[in-house]
Amino acid sequence: MTLGRKIGVLLTAIVVGGCSVALATYVPPNERRTGTAGGEQLEGTLVGAGSSAQQAAMQGWTAGFSALQPGVTVSYDPIGSGGGREQFLSGGIDFAGSDAALDEEELRAAEARCGDAGVFELPNYVSPIAVVTNLEGIDQLNLSPTTLAGIFAGQITRWDDPAIAADNPGTPLPDLRITPVNRSDDSGTTQNFTEYLAAAGGPAWPYEPAGEWPVEGGEAAQGNSGVIAAVAGGQGTIGYTDLSQVGELGVARIRVGEEFVAPSPAAAAAAVEDAEQLPGRGEHDHAVAIDRETRSSGRYPIVLISYHIGCLRQEDPQVAELLKAFLGYVVSEEGQAAAAEVAGSAPISAGLRAQAEAAIEAISGP
Numbered sequence: 001m002t003l004g005r006k007i008g009v010l011l012t013a014i015v016v017g018g019c020s021v022a023l024a025t026y027v028p029p030n031e032r033r034t035g036t037a038g039g040e041q042l043e044g045t046l047v048g049a050g051s052s053a054q055q056a057a058m059q060g061w062t063a064g065f066s067a068l069q070p071g072v073t074v075s076y077d078p079i080g081s082g083g084g085r086e087q088f089l090s091g092g093i094d095f096a097g098s099d100a101a102l103d104e105e106e107l108r109a110a111e112a113r114c115g116d117a118g119v120f121e122l123p124n125y126v127s128p129i130a131v132v133t134n135l136e137g138i139d140q141l142n143l144s145p146t147t148l149a150g151i152f153a154g155q156i157t158r159w160d161d162p163a164i165a166a167d168n169p170g171t172p173l174p175d176l177r178i179t180p181v182n183r184s185d186d187s188g189t190t191q192n193f194t195e196y197l198a199a200a201g202g203p204a205w206p207y208e209p210a211g212e213w214p215v216e217g218g219e220a221a222q223g224n225s226g227v228i229a230a231v232a233g234g235q236g237t238i239g240y241t242d243l244s245q246v247g248e249l250g251v252a253r254i255r256v257g258e259e260f261v262a263p264s265p266a267a268a269a270a271a272v273e274d275a276e277q278l279p280g281r282g283e284h285d286h287a288v289a290i291d292r293e294t295r296s297s298g299r300y301p302i303v304l305i306s307y308h309i310g311c312l313r314q315e316d317p318q319v320a321e322l323l324k325a326f327l328g329y330v331v332s333e334e335g336q337a338a339a340a341e342v343a344g345s346a347p348i349s350a351g352l353r354a355q356a357e358a359a360i361e362a363i364s365g366p
Contacts, residue, residue, distance in 0.1 A: 043071035046322045050077075050084020050097035051306050052223040053189055053242035057125050057345055058097070060338035065329045074326055080223060081306075082186025082211050088309060089113060094319050095310040095327075097125075099188020100211060101278065101287035102309065110309070117313035118282040120359045124330050125306035125339065126272050126346040128243045128263030129193055131252040134231050135159065135174065140262075142167045144255040149201025151238060152180050154217055159236060167255070174236070181230045181239035182213040184220035189304060193240045196302045199292035242304060244343035254302060257295035265346035267300035273349060274299070284312060284359035286352070310363075317365030324363050331356040 055078040062074045079087075081098040088096035089109045101121055102110055110119045131148065133141060143151075147163045150156040156163055160173040183190045190211055197205040207214040221230040224241045231239040231249055243263050253260035261267055274296070275288040292301045308327060314320035329335045336347040348356070 041071055042069050042321060042325055044318050044322050045073045045075065046095070046319065046326055047093045048074070048076045048084070048095045048097060048308075049079050049087050049093050051081045051099045051125075051188055052078040052225065053081075053099050053127065053244075053304055054078065054097040054125050054306050055224075056242075056244045056343035057127075057306075057339035060340075060342040061326075061330050061335055064335060064338040065326055068329065069325060072322060072325070078223065080183075080185040081188030081191070085309070094314075094323060095308055097306060098309055099304050099306045100191040101307060107281075110311075114311035115313060117311065117362075117364070118284065119309065120284045120312055120363070121281070121287045121307045121309050122327065122331070122356045122359060123272075123286060123288060123305045123352060124308050124327070124348065124356065125304075125343075126265075126268055126348060127304050127306070127343065128265070128268040128300050128346075129189060129196075129240050129302045129304050130243045130246050130263045131254065131302070132228070132231050132239050132241055132246055133250040133252060134235060134237045135176075135250060136235060138171065138173075139250045141171070141250065141252045142255065142260040143252045145197075145200035146202055146204045148252075148254065149197045149204035151178055152182070152197065152218075153201075153205055153207070153215060154180070155204060167260075176236040179234055179237045180215075180218040181227050181237055182215070182218055182220055183224075183227060184213075184222050186211045187223075188306065189224060189240065189242060192304045193302065195290075196292045200301065240302075242343075244345065254300065256299055256301065257297065259297065261298070261300045263300050263302070265340065265344060267298055268303040269346035269349070270296075271299040271301050271303045272305060272346070272352075275305070284355075284362050286355050286359070312359070312362050312364070314363065314365055320363050320365040324360055327360050327363075328357070331360070 058076045084096035085098050087093045144167050147167055157178055159176045190213055195209040198209045219230055221227045224245050227239040227241045228245050231237040253262045274291045278287045294301050331353050339345050
């Protein structure tokens with residue numbers, strides 16, 4: 001084990017598990033990697049870090065995988081997507097979880113780390129980003145894209161503003177100041193949320209998509225859990241978070257075409273079906289672009305696609321075997337069901353699964 005990998009293990013020694021999920025029965029193309037059906041039992045530690053939105057899903061995945069491979073420890077530190085990509089590019093972890101694909105500069109750095117075999121980016125977790133509110137007596141609001149953009153840009157500052165009233169006829173809105181809550185860290189959730197605002201918000205959102213929040217003012221919090229705590233701790237607050245962490249907060253429905261659509265796994269999956277693969281990527285790099293401006297019925301375009309990112313060729317053959325086994329379980333029907341049970345995520349499509357399985361088979365040792 002290299003010094004960088006030892007450091008990565010120490011920094012990410014939180015083993016995500018302990019949740020109740022159905023035992024998995026996945027058998028991938030190469031049975032020996034899972035230990036099922038009389039195959040080989042593996043041992044070792046796999047180290048990942050990144051997306052906090054993946055945290056609940058990772059609990060389901062590690063619990064189900066541990067039932068198949070009790071000798072394998074999968075540790076995952078939910079430090080945020082930007083931190084995960086940074087640790088991966090520096091060589092400190094085996095894989096990153098990221099709610100945003102690698103940008104051009106990061107992709108070049110990843111290719112330098114991974115060598116000629118290249119990089120994999122697998123969209124293994126799909127979930128709506130919920131717009132959450134804390135308004136006494138109001139559990140659900142309707143918000144058009146321009147109204148939502150105006151709120152988070154600081155142009156709409158009170159809950160009884162005419163724009164909000166127009167989206168919610170008949171709803172008694174309070175004469176109360178709006179307190180937007182955003183992520184303080186470099187966040188894939190923020191990247192996806194600002195991509196939506198930039199595409200659908202029109203002139204109300206004069207900023208480029210970014211993983212770091214571009215608007216001054218408001219309130220900032222670390223991670224999805226921090227945003228939830230900040231919104232829950234005040235009155236008149238509004239924030240954005242992975243749907244799995246909403247709890248008892250109010251959830252807004254977003255205007256898509258002629259209807260207002262609530263975040264749900266089904267509506268998120270429908271939006272992802274319209275996604276197009278990003279150009280200029282390797283054979284097993286499946287980063288995609290979502291149609292944030294869709295007007296099709298039943299789509300919820302504020303959707304987060306969270307990736308697992310790693311090298312197709314591993315310096316350590318043991319790590320290669322562990323990655324193939326763990327990611328094979330993650331993309332299986334059973335693995336996706338385990339994530340959905342604890343995180344409310346949308347299962348990936350059969351097409352995405354087939355792409356992921358081909359990429360996983362391509363992972364190899366030196």
